[in-house]
Amino acid sequence: MHESSPRQRIAGGLILLALALQIAGFSGALGTTLAVSYALWLAVALLWRDIPARSRRQAAVLIALGLIMLLTARLGYGxxxxxxGIITRNAFVVVMLVGVSFIALIGTQGNRKAPGKRVTGTGGVLRSWAGVHFLGTILNLSAVFMVGDRLSRREPLSTPQLLALNRGLSSAALWSPFFASMGVMIALVPNMQYAYVALAGFPLAMCAGLFTTLELDRRFDLDEVDGFSLAPKSLLMPLCMAVLVMLFHFWLTPGLSIVSIITFLLPSVALAANLPRGLRYTGYRIYQHSMTRLPAMRGEISLFLAAGLFTLGLSTLVDAATQDTWTLFDRFGLPQAMASFIVIVLSAMIGLHPIIGVSTLASVLSLEGNAQTLYAFVGLTAWGVGTAVGPLSGINLSLQGRYGISGYRMMKHNLGYAGAMSLLVLVAIAGLALLLGQA
Structure with missing residues (x-):
């Protein structure tokens, strides 16, 4: 394992401190928002040179534009x-991601042995997709590496295997309450109704798995392609975590958002799972995680924080220039929802992370009542499709860094998938808009 530098270890400690401060703030006794944000931004500053060049340039541009728009709003419009407080946007979403990362300390996630068995052919592709999808609803990107590393033991991953990994994870954004996409949408539209989103998003995710299986079977010879079969017992942990989150949300801590519950619950479960082996062992695992895994999250942390500053600058400038009277659409209904989805996906294809499109549109819209739920669904579906096809998305950059597949090659292979899923999404948007009375 690569030894982290003192600078990286300090950054890891700051990220861990931000998590601890955020959890402490849930009691209401302490106002920790500024401290959490400063700790995260300082960690990004320490890790700046380690961020991949493309992500670093994108984050730098977002930060610069955000500051320029804030200065323009102040100096030009008073x-x-x-x-x-300008750096507090999206900080709690980042802390949620940090909390979710601790799920890797539960059970044998870090061991060589992985659940399931190998199969080949069409069934293998479907099982690979399902394994990444359902593990990824909780484990996020680490599920891709868990399954991908298992499949790559015999030989380098083939294109069908990589596409199954890509689509399995990205489609989890359509409905999983544990995904960063859901955290962002809850931050942008806090009154969204998750039940409606999941009702439409989960069937779409299943369609993504079915389409992936049929399309790859048509395009490739899958007879010798290894697949990953997810053992039923491997679903127990994600299912238990989902039940726990719902238990806290509806009964134990109804005053906390799902994002807040996930932030403290997953690290707590990870801690409880390790304590039976002793305080020293538990402390060592947390230390190792904080010194290696947390600094490795530098790319996504910097992008989320930079996007938060950018959207604050944009919304502040728009409000100042228009005296809070201008919005992009007078009403957010079906046509506006469809147009928004298409624009965000297209922006992802030219290299912008969906969080930028989702956040930018939200900052120039007036969303009230059921329009918040409709926009949340638009944002989640655009995220799910956009990250699959976008050459610079987190999943594609991760696959490129780990397994050597070009992000632009992944985009080329995913164009048909993105087109088919977009049609299904537009139909789903129409159905949800009718259900919500926003057509």
């Missing part, structure tokens, strides 16, 4: 800006 807007009142609380400067110490």
């Amino acid at each position: 807007a009142r800006i609380y400067w110490p």
Whole structure:
């Protein structure tokens, strides 16, 4: 394992501190928002040179534009800006991602042995997709590496295997309450109704798995392609975590959002799972995780924080220039929802992370009532399709770094998938809009 530098270890400690401060703030006794944000931004500054060049350039542009728009709003239009708080946007989403990463400390996630068995052919592709999808609903990107590393033991991953990994994870964004996409949408539209989103998003995710299986069977000879079969017992942990989150949300801590519950629950479960082996062992695993895994999250942390500053600048400038009277659409209904989805996916194809399109549109829309739920669904579906096809998305950059497949090659192979899924999404948007009375 690559030995981390003192700078990286300090950054890991700051990220862990941000998580601890955020959890402490849930009690209501302490106001920790600023401290959490400063700790995360300082960690990004320490890790800046380690961020992949493309992600670093994108984050730098977002930060610069955000600051320029804030200065323009202040100097050009006299807007009142609380400067110490301009870096707080999206911080709690980042802390949720940090909390979710601790799920890797539960059970044997880090061991060589992985659940399931190998199969080949069409069934193998479907099982690979399902394994990444259902493990990924909780484990996020680490599920891709868990399955991918298992499949690559015999030989380098083939294109069908890589596409199954890509689509299995990205489609989890359509409905999983544990995904960063859901955290972002809850931050942008806090009154969204998750039940409606899941009702439409889960069937879409299953269609993504079915389409992937049929399309890859048509395009490739799968007879010698190894697949990953997910053992039923491997679903127990994600299912238990989902039940726990719902238990806290509806009964134990109804005053906390799902994002907040996930932030403290997953690290707590990880801690409880390791404590039976002793305090020393538990402390060592947390230390190793904080010094290696947390600094490795530098790319996504920097992008989420930079996007938060950018959207704050944009919304502040728009409000100041229009005196809070201008919105992109007078009403967010079916046509506007469809147009928004298409624009976000197209922006992902030219290299922008979906969080940028989702956040930018939200900052220039007036979303009330059921329009929030409709927009949440638009954002989640655009995220699910956009990250699959976008050459610079987190999943494709990760596959490129780990398994050597070009992000642009993945985009080329996913164009048909993105087109088919987009048609299904537009139909689903129409159905949800009718159900919500927003057609």
